[in-house]
Amino acid sequence: MSKVFKLRQSALLCSIIAASLAACGGEAAHETPPPKQVGLGIFSAPPAAPADIVSFTGIRNNYTITRTMTGFAVKDNIGSGGTVNVSNQANLKFADVTINLGLGDKSKTISEASLKRLIELYIAFFNRVPDADGLSYWIDRIKEGMTIDILASNFYNAALEYSSLTGYSASMSNEEFVKIIYKNVLGRSGSNAPPEVDVNYWANQLATGQSSKGSLIATMLTAAHTYAGDPTWGWVTQLLDNKVNVGLFFAVEQGLNYNTPSESIEKTMAIVAKITSASIALAKSTINILDINFNASAAYNPNGSGNNNGNNGNNSGSGTGASKECYNQNLIKQGVTYSTEMSSTVASLGTTTVYVVNYKPNGTASFNGISAQELLTDTIILSGVGTGTVSKIKSYLNVYDNESLAYGNSVTLTLPGFGDYNVVGTMTPPKRTPFSMAANESFEQTYKYKQEAVGSLFPISYPEQSMTEKLTFLGIESVTVPAGSFKACKFKHDSTVDSVTSVSYTWQISDAAYRGLTAKIEAKDVVTVATKLSIQGQ
Known part of the structure; x- marks a missing residue:
């Protein structure tokens, strides 16, 4: 089965389920996009300040964060700060990053499919992982009823606003637009670039109005998952899945935000650049979080983990972890x-x-x-x-x-x-x-x-x-x-x-x-x- 035929199948699927939030993002005729909200949660965090900000003098790696029955405990492992108890909605401001503790729980208030599709929009438009505050902002918009297609319109407006970083521009040709999506979504560029016949097919979909830019991106995202297990193109699915998994780790599990907009742009793009279809290890190493047991989305466990005392000197262990x-x-x-x-x-x-x-x-x-x-x-x-x-x-x-x-x-x-x-x-x-x-x-x-x-x-x-x-x-x-x-x-x-x-x-x-x-x-x-x-x- 040809690659372009698979993509066309996905386009048909999108037309059937376009009204579904977790589907492919086809346009609904009665919806009018809201005023442009460039940058909110995409290239920088939303302007609204969280109600509970707790500041620490050291960098994130100097601390261990543990969920408690009522919130989280932050332990200073280097200095004399001791342990500070905070609420489960607090934002922790360290010298290098800020941690949004509430996003882990908030991420569970929308479907898993919607959460992953939201992260995929960051990948498709910007080839970056989301920061936690930005992801939190767009989760709220989804809960208010905003569809994936309107989300895509907002993301596209932001991509135009930051043309030097994204490569998108208002004057670019349909063919140029299609090639960027192939690169970001399908990992196809350079020596592995798509053939002109495929590019022209999708460019024609845009030229004739059969697809909008938002729906085309959604179609390609869905198509990327159809390659799973394919002996030739299975790496396409794995690459996208790996990018999503790193996004979940960065924003949802670790709750991370960089402290300045420029860091947010440059570093999250640099993280994605380290991801391959075979490995996410280098990307995680680039994130450089040593408190690997911390997961803001994990439920409180009163028994903790690793209950063995490790002093028996025989062939036994907890049998858990990596x-x-x-x-x-x-x-x-x-x-x-x-x-x-x-x-x-x-x-x-x-x-x-x-x-x-x-x-x-x-x-x-x-x-x-x-x-x-x-x-x-x-x-x-x-x-x-x-x-x-x-x-x-x-x-x-x-x-x-x-x-x-x-x-x-x-x-x-x-x-x-x-x-x-x-x-x-x-x-x-x-x-x-x-x-x-x-x-x-x-x-x-x-x-x-x-x-x-x-x-x-x-x-x-x-x-x-x-x-x-x-x-x-x-x-x-x-x-x-x-x-x-x-x-x-x-x-x-x-x-x-x-x-x-x-x-x-x-x-x-x-x-x-x-x-x-x-x-x-x-x-x-x-x-x-x-x-x-x-x-x-x-």
């Missing part, structure tokens, strides 16, 4: 530094060692001819066995949307009385760590690990070892260590070297303030816990 909630790509960005102070106890020996690890991303470097990101790690033993020993590690890795690849490391040990001892380790192929794992999902890999002592007092070439590592995500649960109580991803590590398998468990923090840091490690005879944690510059 491991991506515990990874933090900021930890590899230049300008970010972080540290962990750990206390490690060996039960059989009755010894405890306290050490501090300081991390500093150092930009791009070459490792064995590979361009990789260099992470500098300094470890100092503060007390216990080996007090005063210092190690400096350079790790070489590349971090992507859904995984990291580790190529190896260079370790410099400073031994009291002996001087420096340098060891270079190489992993072939690079060791993979997937970021997005479902509860109880495993990933297994075998690689070669070669170590050599170079430029040291004890030059040694160690035998190459074959290592098989199996990583299993056991779910997000609560863990309490001297550094505090956190929600964390629990992982099981099975490492096999020379037919000998060792098992360990780690708890990687998901809470916003320390997301990505390790709270606890358990092995056969050793328990290591975090006593102090810090992240600076993210």
Whole structure:
């Protein structure tokens, strides 16, 4: 079936259900568009100020927001602000963004189909995600009876007003209009641009009055969903769905608004530019929200989540959540530094060692001819066995949307009385760590690990070892260590070297303030816990 035939089928469908709010937006003869309302909720938030604004001095990522029985609790994780209780209709003004807490509940007052179609209008006209205040404004208009077609007319007027950003203009040809819709809705531009015959067909629909610009956009939005599962064009549906899902995350779940109109325009367009048919990870990373457990549209849960205490040291966990909630790509960005102070106890020996690890991303470097990101790690033993020993590690890795690849490391040990001892380790192929794992999902890999002592007092070439590592995500649960109580991803590590398998468990923090840091490690005879944690510059 040809693409244009599918679109024509959708045009017929629209003519049948045009009167429905959640349908395709066909014009109703008795409706007269209201006066132009350019910009309201489209490029900037509505002018009406919310009744309840609560201001905070820090950026959003310094805080954790939790729904309570009567509203929300906002916890300052960095400063001395403590916890502030606010209403479920409050707007929270941070240094970088404003959060509309009420939109999550308001979004449920219209149908899911209408909500998604409203977000799709933002995509079709502006190729951006909506801000929360703007989406709230248009939800109110829908509840007052405004149809999708009249909404489209308002959006089109705004698109003309901001021609330099949208590409729309009052003088543009029908063909130029059609091409923009193909780009925004169907992801078709450049080398993947639609054939002229398809463009001309829709341009003729506009020229002859068979379609209005609003109804044509609605038709193409509906048509985009008809490609689901198509072996050639299924990516069109997935791309649109991904854009909608990021819009829901940004505006409805996170309640986000940028604090100035220019930021609202530029940043929400930049977010959509990162979305592909295969992934939304980079777009979410661009949004840069660390409080991933916050969802303004979720109902209050008196029992919370992650009720396991995570100290049983066996193959169990909460079995809930996704491991991506515990990874933090900021930890590899230049300008970010972080540290962990750990206390490690060996039960059989009755010894405890306290050490501090300081991390500093150092930009791009070459490792064995590979361009990789260099992470500098300094470890100092503060007390216990080996007090005063210092190690400096350079790790070489590349971090992507859904995984990291580790190529190896260079370790410099400073031994009291002996001087420096340098060891270079190489992993072939690079060791993979997937970021997005479902509860109880495993990933297994075998690689070669070669170590050599170079430029040291004890030059040694160690035998190459074959290592098989199996990583299993056991779910997000609560863990309490001297550094505090956190929600964390629990992982099981099975490492096999020379037919000998060792098992360990780690708890990687998901809470916003320390997301990505390790709270606890358990092995056969050793328990290591975090006593102090810090992240600076993210």
